[in-house]
Amino acid sequence: MSLEAFIRQLHADNNGSGPSGWEVDWDDAPFPYKLYRGLPTLPLSSDIPMTLEPQVTPVEPNLKTIGHFLWYVYGLTQVCYSLAVPTRMYRRFVPSGGGLYPNELYIYLRTEFDVPGLYHYDVAHHRLVLLREGEYDSYLARALGNRCDLSSCFGVVFVSAMVWKNAFKYNTFAYRLQGLDSGVLLGQLQEAAKRFGYTSRVHFRFLDRAVGHLLGLSGSEENVYSVIPLSAQRDIAWIDDAGGAQMQVTADELCGELPAIQHDYYVRSKTVKEFPKLTQMNEAAALDTLLSFRRLEPANRAESGLQTVYLPPVKRLSIDLAATSRARHSPESEFVLSRVTVHQLAALLQEATASFMYRNDLDGGEESAPLRLALYGCFYNVEGVPDGAYRYDATAHALRRELAGDHRLRLQQGMTLHNVNLFQVPICLHIAGDDDHLFPLLGYRGYRIQQMEAGMLLQRLLMAASALGMNGRPLLGFQAGSCDELYQMSMHGRTSLIQIPIGRCLPRGRLVGGLHS
Numbered sequence: 001m002s003l004e005a006f007i008r009q010l011h012a013d014n015n016g017s018g019p020s021g022w023e024v025d026w027d028d029a030p031f032p033y034k035l036y037r038g039l040p041t042l043p044l045s046s047d048i049p050m051t052l053e054p055q056v057t058p059v060e061p062n063l064k065t066i067g068h069f070l071w072y073v074y075g076l077t078q079v080c081y082s083l084a085v086p087t088r089m090y091r092r093f094v095p096s097g098g099g100l101y102p103n104e105l106y107i108y109l110r111t112e113f114d115v116p117g118l119y120h121y122d123v124a125h126h127r128l129v130l131l132r133e134g135e136y137d138s139y140l141a142r143a144l145g146n147r148c149d150l151s152s153c154f155g156v157v158f159v160s161a162m163v164w165k166n167a168f169k170y171n172t173f174a175y176r177l178q179g180l181d182s183g184v185l186l187g188q189l190q191e192a193a194k195r196f197g198y199t200s201r202v203h204f205r206f207l208d209r210a211v212g213h214l215l216g217l218s219g220s221e222e223n224v225y226s227v228i229p230l231s232a233q234r235d236i237a238w239i240d241d242a243g244g245a246q247m248q249v250t251a252d253e254l255c256g257e258l259p260a261i262q263h264d265y266y267v268r269s270k271t272v273k274e275f276p277k278l279t280q281m282n283e284a285a286a287l288d289t290l291l292s293f294r295r296l297e298p299a300n301r302a303e304s305g306l307q308t309v310y311l312p313p314v315k316r317l318s319i320d321l322a323a324t325s326r327a328r329h330s331p332e333s334e335f336v337l338s339r340v341t342v343h344q345l346a347a348l349l350q351e352a353t354a355s356f357m358y359r360n361d362l363d364g365g366e367e368s369a370p371l372r373l374a375l376y377g378c379f380y381n382v383e384g385v386p387d388g389a390y391r392y393d394a395t396a397h398a399l400r401r402e403l404a405g406d407h408r409l410r411l412q413q414g415m416t417l418h419n420v421n422l423f424q425v426p427i428c429l430h431i432a433g434d435d436d437h438l439f440p441l442l443g444y445r446g447y448r449i450q451q452m453e454a455g456m457l458l459q460r461l462l463m464a465a466s467a468l469g470m471n472g473r474p475l476l477g478f479q480a481g482s483c484d485e486l487y488q489m490s491m492h493g494r495t496s497l498i499q500i501p502i503g504r505c506l507p508r509g510r511l512v513g514g515l516h517s
Contacts, residue, residue, distance in 0.1 A: 003284050006277060007437060007447050010176045011480060011495065024169050030267040032090065032101040032165065033123040037264045042115070042128040044070070052322040058197030058232040061154040063113065065196065070121050072192045072321065074105050074185060081511040090515075092123075093325040094188045094459065095474055097177040102165040103185050104222065106158040106215055110150070111135055118215060131216055132261055139257065142249050143210045144203050144227060145290035147361055152236045153229040158215065159185055162222045163279075164272050172277050176476070179448045180498065182225040183455020188325075190358055190456070191463065193230060195321050201238050201359040203227040204449050208286035210254035216261035220274070223282045225452065238365035251288045284444040306400040309385055311346035313397070316354060319467045326514075328466040330473045334505035335424040342384030344468055345427065346397070348502070349375065351464040353394040356457050362449070369394070372438065372450065373457055374494055376487045377429040378407045389486050402487045410486065411499075414479035425501040429472075430483050431457055435495040454497045465502045472502040 001009070044067030052072060059065045071077075078091040089099055096102070105121040107128070117133035137150045150156070159182050166181075167174035186202060193200045204226055211224045357369045375392040377399075379385050387406045390399040412422045422428060431454045438446025458474055465472045476498060483489075483496040 001277075003281060003444060004439065006172070006281065007439070007444070010173065010447075011437070013173055013176075022171050025271075028269050028271055029168060030165050030269040030272075031124075032099070034104050034120070034162065035124060035266040036120055036122065036129045036131075037266060039263060040130040041122070041125075042119070042130070044126050044128065046126060048072075050322055051320055052192070052195040053318075053320055054194055055197035058234070061198070061230075061232050066107070066109075066155070067126065069192055069196055069198075070105065070107070071126060072195075072325070073189045074101075074103070074121065074123060075126060076123055076515050077326075078515060079513050093328070094181075094184045095330050095462065096181050096184070097166060097476070098169055100166040100169065102161050102163075102174070102178050102181055103225075104160045104162060105185075106131070106160065106224075108136065108140065108156040108158075110137065110154055112154060131263060132214065136214065139210075139214065139254060140227075142247075143207045143214070143254060144361075145205065145207075146247050147239050148201065148203070148229050149237065149239050150229060152233055153231045155230050157189065157228040157230060158211065158224050159189075159226045159228070160215075160217065160222050160224045162267075163275060163282075164221065164267065164269065167275050167278065168269065168273070172275060174275075175278050175281055176451060179225070179451025180455040180458070180474075180476075183452035183457075184459045185455075186226060186228070186452060187456040187459030189228060191321055191355070191459075197232065197234075199231045199234060199236055199359075200228050201361070201365075203229070203361045204445070204452070205287060205290060205361055207249075207251040207254060207288065207290065209251040209288065213255045213258065213260065216263055219282060219286070220279050221272075223286075225448065238359060248289065248291055281444060285448055287445065306391075306402065307404075308393075308396075309390070309399040309401065311349070311397050311399065312343055314343055314347045314350060317347055317351045317464060317467050319351075319463060321463070324463055324466045327471075328462055329471055329508065331471050331505040331508070332419045332473065333421065334508055335421060335473075335501065335503050336506055337381065337424045337426060338504045340382045340426045340470075340503070342382060345379070345382050345385060348427070348461070348464050348468060348470075349392050349394070350397060351467070352457065352460040353392070355460045355464075358456070370453060372433060373453055373497075374432045374492070375429060375457070376402075376432055376483075376489075376496075377427060378411060378486070379427055380406050380408055381426045391487065407486060410482065411478070414482040415475075415477060416479070417477040419477075420473055420475065420501055422501055425503045427470075427502040429461065429500045429502060430487070430496045431498050431500070432484075432487070432489055432494040433497050435490075435493055450497070458498060458500065461500055461502070470502055470504050472500045475499040475501070 045064040118131045119128040161178040388404040389402045478499045480496040
């Protein structure tokens with residue numbers, strides 16, 4: 001099977017159950033976190049602030065505040081005991097496919113810190129583990145294609161994905177989940193950075209082997225998906241293609257500048273299986289040079305005289321990220337149908353899309369909303385909105401109706417795992433993207449980027465829903481083709497990427513304890 005056919009199959013596989021005959025060895029499951037052994041550590045403050053409003057002035061980036069920041073991004077926040085299934089699970093503020101959390105966080109702290117260098121965020125112990133001490137500004141700047149002035153930054157965060165941490169359950173379908181999970185984590189990171197007054201920029205394009213070499217990662221086991229410089233300066237001048245091609249280097253040249261490091265770590269599993277197709281995908285998506293890149297431009301989408309429902313003007317939501325994150329969870333059978341007002345729907349859609357504006361290395365240095373994704377939804381029992389299937393036009397703050405009527409039965413029949421009763425859900429959203437998965441412009445890396453951006457928008461939707469007293473359940477177990485037909489996406493060259501039912505719900509039958517002082 002070609003890699004392009006593999007991507008198509010990933011999108012068509014709507015249950016994530018793995019190939020025929022695949023059995024999950026739960027007794028040999030890995031930890032949902034990576035544990036380095038025998039390395040120096042820096043403990044982080046557990047005196048976590050319980051409110052997190054946007055800061056007018058940046059919080060001083062020291063070891064204490066960075067610990068708070070990392071905890072809100074990806075720390076262990078709750079221990080849960082389910083009454084239905086007597087198991088204990090450790091949760092974080094972000095959702096994850098199967099609750100497996102395949103990502104890891106690394107951070108480069110620059111010279112203003114006592115011990116500058118590369119660290120791993122040890123989630124289990126809320127501490128930093130020193131992987132490589134020293135100053136690596138020049139190395140990192142060149143690994144990013146000289147498109148970031150690191151002298152204006154206090155640190156750089158790396159989001160990686162470990163293959164085995166969810167492939168042990170989902171086999172090759174884990175590749176799709178790793179992209180989405182990385183995106184959800186990025187969305188939470190960006191929102192947390194705003195609360196601390198930090199500016200950030202997401203780099204999707206970098207020299208993979210050079211970054212992995214710097215962190216001491218094995219490409220067959222773990223791959224960096226994004227690099228995010230952080231600055232306490234409001235008006236940092238992000239650089240695009242500074243220096244031109246003559247200053248660019250290859251991954252081999254950079255790797256030759258530093259000795260290789262290999263550290264001992266523990267994941268609990270006695271047998272870690274290999275997944276050749278995932279290794280091939282990560283190798284095909286890797287970049288060895290950053291010489292040429294054509295900035296992505298939005299495609300022209302023709303309108304077709306659709307009926308329009310203009311949403312009322314609403315103010316941006318004032319979100320306490322701490323309280324909203326604590327309230328957020330992923331319901332299943334707990335949804336209860338209740339009436340939603342048009343003002344609540346307007347606030348949900350506006351907040352999610354407005355907060356999705358961010359800086360990245362695909363669209364330039366300015367903060368903007370990427371136009372590579374679109375938001376569709378089926379609405380039922382929403383006051384002021386006739387039942388039907390719509391596309392949200394963020395520019396006009398309006399709903400463009402694709403098909404009138406109550407489509408809950410069609411959506412329910414399209415579910416492959418009936419863990420959610422969609423008849424109890426007034427809002428069922430679908431994030432859509434280009435049906436070529438950005439392959440013509442970005443190669444195999446395009447699919448990974450598309451999944452990450454979908455995850456980033458997903459997290460904004462979940463946070464906005466939580467702030468409005470509702471919750472959402474991310475779902476991949478649905479028939480994308482049926483949804484594409486419902487919204488007539490083919491005429492726009494799009495396809496459904498993820499389904500999110502949103503509504504009010506009853507408390508879940510579980511015991512929950514917070515993991516903070």
